[in-house]
Amino acid sequence: MSPAARRPAPRRRPKRRIDAPRRAAYDALRQVTGNDAYANLVGPELLGQRHITGRDAAFATELLNGTCRLQGTYDLIIAAASGRKLGDLQANVLDVLRLGCHQLLSMRVPTHAAVAASVDLAAVAIGERVTGLVNAILRRVGEHSMDEWLDRLTAGLDEALARAIRSHHPRWIVDEYARLLPADELDAALAANNIAPRTCLAIRPGLSTVAELVDAGAEAHPRVPTAAYWPGNPGDLAAVRDGRAGVQDPGSQLAALAVVEPDAPEGPWLDLCAGPGGKSALLAGLAREQGTWLLASELQPHRAALVAQALRAYPEPHRPQVIAADGTRPAVAPGSFARVLADVPCTGLGALRRRPESRWRRTPQDLAALVPLQRALLRAALDAAAPGGVVAYVTCSPVAAETTEVVEHVLAERPEVTRIAPDHQLWPHRDGTDAMFRALLRVPADPAGQEPNRRR
Known part of the structure; x- marks a missing residue:
């Protein structure tokens, strides 16, 4: 061989x-x-x-x-x-x-x-x-x-930078939180961003009920009347598959419900920045219950398609209208809407527990670029409101530059607009929700002095 x-x-x-x-x-x-x-x-x-x-x-x-x-x-x-x-x-x-x-x-x-x-x-x-x-x-x-790694990485660093590393946040976000919260809440607020939220569902009013979801195995939310927690895959629920309910954070639901709480004139409602459609789907049912209708407007056509998908279960011919339009130049006549929701584009820093990559993707430069757009959208929302109408300015962020400071800036331009209630900021560590912000505003009544017909 x-x-x-x-x-x-x-x-x-x-x-x-x-x-x-x-x-x-x-x-x-x-x-x-x-x-x-x-x-x-x-x-x-x-x-x-x-x-x-x-x-x-x-x-x-x-x-x-x-x-x-x-x-x-x-x-x-x-x-x-x-x-x-x-x-x-x-x-x-x-x-x-x-x-x-x-x-x-x-x-x-x-x-x-x-x-x-x-x-x-x-x-x-x-x-x-x-x-x-x-x-x-x-x-x-x-x-x-x-x-042990955190001890090694933070050795010799100043307190703020060490807190950022230990809490798994960029330093600039920690600094923003420190400006907004009492010192004894800061660590709890940062820690809450690292805990995945429970899956929460929202009903489509008139199409489903919380009781239906509870019968299927959900747990009714203790404070949000349209919400229920679901322990499994939402797609397992017939109501979700049919579009009669959808996944939506309870804080987002509270922000949408806020625009319905105050008295307002009779007339249609407007969701000015509607994508991807969760708030529109909630408001559409409430509008129908009050004998009116909702117009959902969204800049990007593909996001407008998502809004239409969220609204698909509402029957014709009363299904809410969806348009692709620039919210800063609304394709509607001024003074047309009794209630206007302006859930404006923002940094999304209120949803860090839900969007885990966003804390590393966002920068202070993003914040600076968004503020002019947010102001423009709030102005457009006020223009769209009927005399005596209600406007809700909403962001999924706790950062003052895109929440209270936007509102204060626009109100300084329009002293005739009044606050209906104090601004409200939700927090995950306090409320178990995303860090949603909302301001409720009212445009002046008819200058002729006639009070509009009001509906609750």
């Missing part, structure tokens, strides 16, 4: 396998970090497409959302453990490392399993050439607990 014949065959590398939940979390994270997708949208979409359900879906959801929520902290840990600048790592490798960090430091995944699964994920999704690097970095990460 020749020497060649006696030579042993080369050993084949065992075939790598990666479980479906981790692969789904990785693919979703790549869309979030690479394409500016939203984790709360792309994650469920991928899970549905790949038929991942039950405990596997819960694992993938926590892995994706938790990684996004703590991304800034994990990036500091990866840089320290690797001795590299983040820019020296491939973007897809960095995402594998972030997912690995979350499993090692924030989930009940044994160290060896977290490292091995991350190495396999890197091999399958990227290539064998990066597995050694991923293995080495994650082994160093796993040498310390989260608390």
Whole structure:
């Protein structure tokens, strides 16, 4: 037998396998970090497409959302453990490392399993050439607990920066919170942003009831009459599938309900910035109950389509109208609407627990760019209101520059407009809701002195 014949065959590398939940979390994270997708949208979409359900879906959801929520902290840990600048790592490798960090430091995944699964994920999704690097970095990460890493990262830092790192927030957001809250509430408020919210449903008035949801297994909200908590997949409910109920934070529901509380003239209602449609769907039913109708306006056609989808269960010919129009230049006659909701575009910093990636995506420059738009939309909302009409200015943010300061600026221009009630700010740590802000305003009555017909 020749020497060649006696030579042993080369050993084949065992075939790598990666479980479906981790692969789904990785693919979703790549869309979030690479394409500016939203984790709360792309994650469920991928899970549905790949038929991942039950405990596997819960694992993938926590892995994706938790990684996004703590991304800034994990990036500091990866840089320290690797001795590299983040820019020296491939973007897809960095995402594998972030997912690995979350499993090692924030989930009940044994160290060896977290490292091995991350190495396999890197091999399958990227290539064998990066597995050694991923293995080495994650082994160093796993040498310390989260608390130990936080102690290392914050050693010698000033109190505010250390609080930002320990609470997993950018420094500028911590500074904004510190300006708004008593010192003894600051840590609780930041911590609340790191707790995933319960799924809350909103009924479509006239189409479903909270009692129907409770009969199906939901829990009625103690303070919001249109809301109920749902413990499972909302798509399991017939009312949600049919469009007779939808997912909506209780704070968002309270903001919409506020525009209905004060007396107002008779006449149609306007949702000036309606996308994606949750508040429109709630208000549409309430308007029908009062014998009137709602117009929903949204700038972007694709978001206007989402509004129409949210309103689909309301029967013709009384289904609310939806238009694609610029809210700063409404396609309606001035003084036409008894009630106007202006839920304006904002930083979304009130929904950090629901949109985990947004804290790392938003910057102070975004805030500065939004304020002129917010002022313009509030002016347009006031213009659209009928004499004696009610306007609700709403943002999903606690930041003063886009809440109270916008209102004060516009009211200084229009001293004839009055506040109906004090401005109100919700907080997750106080109210169990997103940090929604609302101001209720009234435009002056008919200058001829005639009081309009009012309806509650």
